[in-house]
Amino acid sequence: MQRSTGEYRVKPIKRKIPELLGHPYPQRVPKGVFVEQRVGISTDEFHRAKDSDVKYMRIRHPLIEIGWLRTDCVRCLTGLGLADTPKSSCLGCPFHGNA
Numbered sequence: 001m002q003r004s005t006g007e008y009r010v011k012p013i014k015r016k017i018p019e020l021l022g023h024p025y026p027q028r029v030p031k032g033v034f035v036e037q038r039v040g041i042s043t044d045e046f047h048r049a050k051d052s053d054v055k056y057m058r059i060r061h062p063l064i065e066i067g068w069l070r071t072d073c074v075r076c077l078t079g080l081g082l083a084d085t086p087k088s089s090c091l092g093c094p095f096h097g098n099a
């Protein structure tokens with residue numbers, strides 16, 4: 001996992017979810033209470049698909065579940081009139097240059 005992913009996305013999400021579930025820190029989230037997070041990773045990058053390391057989050061990868069490649073995503077977006085949709089990336093990422 002890249003440093004930015006962990007520091008700026010994963011950790012803040014893991015901190016906020018228990019609060020949204022009604023069990024803010026230092027309370028423990030009861031067994032059987034969880035959220036389902038869906039992550040848009042296509043089959044081209046299946047190696048990035050990970051399970052959660054906390055019991056209150058269940059992660060699903062719907063694009064992998066339906067077997068879509070990035071080209072399938074682009075084809076779908078084009079069909080919706082969104083042909084020029086760029087690959088996602090964090091705009092203000094301190095680990096990327098302006099290029």
